[in-house]
Amino acid sequence: MKCKDFDELLHLYLDGELKEKESKKIEEHLLACQRCSEKLQELKSLEEKAKGIKIAEPSAIYWKTFTQEVRNKIILRKKKPFWAKFRSSWESFFIYSPSKLKIAAGIASVLLVFIIGKLYWDYQGKDLERIRSERMEKALSSQAPQKVEFQAPMVKDTTIVESQPEEPTFAESVSIIPEEKVEKKITEELKRGKISAPDSTKEFPKVETKPSEQVTSPTLVRKIDLEEIGGPPSLQETTLQVQKSSVEKSAIKMAVDQPIKPEKFGKGLYFISGTRYYKVDEVYIRALTEKDTSVTADTLKKVIASWKEYIEKNPESEWLAKGTDQLAISFQLLFLKTKEESLLQEGIELLNRYKEFIIDQKTKDELNKKIKDLDALKKK
Amino acid sequence: MAEKGFSPKSEEPEEKLIAKAKRGDIYSFERLVEKYQKKIYYLALRMTKSHEAADDMSQESFIKAFYSLKSFKEGYSFSAWVYKICMNLTINYLKRQKFVVPESQLKKSSLALLEEKGKVDFSDQLAKEELRKKIEQEIDNLPPDFKAVFILKAYEDLSYEQIAQALKISKGTVMSRLFRAREKLQKSLKEYL
Numbered sequence: 152m153k154c155k156d157f158d159e160l161l162h163l164y165l166d167g168e169l170k171e172k173e174s175k176k177i178e179e180h181l182l183a184c185q186r187c188s189e190k191l192q193e194l195k196s197l198e199e200k201a202k203g204i205k206i207a208e209p210s211a212i213y214w215k216t217f218t219q220e221v222r223n224k225i226i227l228r229k230k231k232p233f234w235a236k237f238r239s240s241w242e243s244f245f246i247y248s249p250s251k252l253k254i255a256a257g258i259a260s261v262l263l264v265f266i267i268g269k270l271y272w273d274y275q276g277k278d279l280e281r282i283r284s285e286r287m288e289k290a291l292s293s294q295a296p297q298k299v300e301f302q303a304p305m306v307k308d309t310t311i312v313e314s315q316p317e318e319p320t321f322a323e324s325v326s327i328i329p330e331e332k333v334e335k336k337i338t339e340e341l342k343r344g345k346i347s348a349p350d351s352t353k354e355f356p357k358v359e360t361k362p363s364e365q366v367t368s369p370t371l372v373r374k375i376d377l378e379e380i381g382g383p384p385s386l387q388e389t390t391l392q393v394q395k396s397s398v399e400k401s402a403i404k405m406a407v408d409q410p411i412k413p414e415k416f417g418k419g420l421y422f423i424s425g426t427r428y429y430k431v432d433e434v435y436i437r438a439l440t441e442k443d444t445s446v447t448a449d450t451l452k453k454v455i456a457s458w459k460e461y462i463e464k465n466p467e468s469e470w471l472a473k474g475t476d477q478l479a480i481s482f483q484l485l486f487l488k489t490k491e492e493s494l495l496q497e498g499i500e501l502l503n504r505y506k507e508f509i510i511d512q513k514t515k516d517e518l519n520k521k522i523k524d525l526d527a528l529k530k531k
Numbered sequence: 532m533a534e535k536g537f538s539p540k541s542e543e544p545e546e547k548l549i550a551k552a553k554r555g556d557i558y559s560f561e562r563l564v565e566k567y568q569k570k571i572y573y574l575a576l577r578m579t580k581s582h583e584a585a586d587d588m589s590q591e592s593f594i595k596a597f598y599s600l601k602s603f604k605e606g607y608s609f610s611a612w613v614y615k616i617c618m619n620l621t622i623n624y625l626k627r628q629k630f631v632v633p634e635s636q637l638k639k640s641s642l643a644l645l646e647e648k649g650k651v652d653f654s655d656q657l658a659k660e661e662l663r664k665k666i667e668q669e670i671d672n673l674p675p676d677f678k679a680v681f682i683l684k685a686y687e688d689l690s691y692e693q694i695a696q697a698l699k700i701s702k703g704t705v706m707s708r709l710f711r712a713r714e715k716l717q718k719s720l721k722e723y724l
Contacts, residue, residue, distance in 0.1 A: 162710050196724040201685045204663050218564045221593045
């Protein structure tokens, strides 16, 4: 056993914590080892000197009052109301201690991490939203312009007109369908299998110009045949193809959300994309003059059909004079386009029939004049 | 349990007083306070080196003991239990005071000045007084946990087992702390021992 190994044992020996056998072993070593013997002496000296330090004794009165003090404090603390206990603990809360500092630092760190995380998260969210909206705008701008459907009332085969070279954007009548209505219709059609979901990679539709021609290619805007759909007349309109991709769906939404707003020009007269329309019972009918020679035959036919349907349904309407006037112009322009005499004859007969509905003599005279003009044109 | 240094003399057995105090008899508890007040006060004073702090700690020890009497197990030494409370309070107090620079460190002791000048003469009464202060200072400089073990051993003459109970540590920890505390003091006070 080395000398240093005795160091700890010396303390135990000094304190009387060793067994007899161990103590004897130490004593034997101490006789032989001067270093350990000196160390033990130092330890004893330290103990003695430490014990020799006397501390000032409190006075006798202090001891007499000590018990009393303790008792009073016990009673006081017992009777201490809740608010007083709360107050004392609140006051002690602000007394500095290292452990409190550590706790506070810990809480502050957690809060800081949380706040930074929240701010970063929010920022990322905004950034994503911005990127999404940018992509949306890009998608919309690269695809078709605003989609509007066109339909001539009572015309069996409605036609979608998006843009035609020689014609204005709008045809005879324009129906702006609310978004919900469109989506409902799309759902119905999908269920019936009448239309198919388009490929999201395909482009927006092309203009459909021929009546009765069913669109088979996936398009955003397509014609729907009345008989094919079999739906109510109010819904027998152009509808939007269901879009699977979110971008295209949003494009539909945008198209519906931002319809072309007709601008009121006069009583019942509206401008839509630079073209004049009469708003007749919520239906926009192309307004024509004798100068509108560039209007296509189809459009003229549809204008005729629209007015015809309206006057038949509302013979006493205030639109009667205007309707007959527009019919006369339409027939005249149509004849000039097609050179079909039968059309003029049909127009003259129709106007003569509608003339009977007119009560106002002045209007009646004007219409007579129009009929005469048509007759003259026929003879010519 | 065999106890050294704090076996009180009392007319009424300690167990009876504790039982009564447990039932809320404050006067019985007062008898217990009277028995141990000096020991607890001196222990606190050795630890804190301040009368005010010792007064506060010792009184608080008894108050805490009164309110915790329900958790006191029968057959356990009451004095050892109050020692434990007092030591906890004083150790916590010293740990809180860790950041407060002791007055003894602010002023260089006269002994230190004498040492520097090579004019130390321990036969002198003044030098003896300075030595006492030096020992006190070195004990004060011990970490609170080491100081507690050293004081309980040196001044209260408790066994390792009792110290372990009072401080709620193992006997091995007591041995280790005491050894290290003594080694430290021995090293710093070598020329005076």
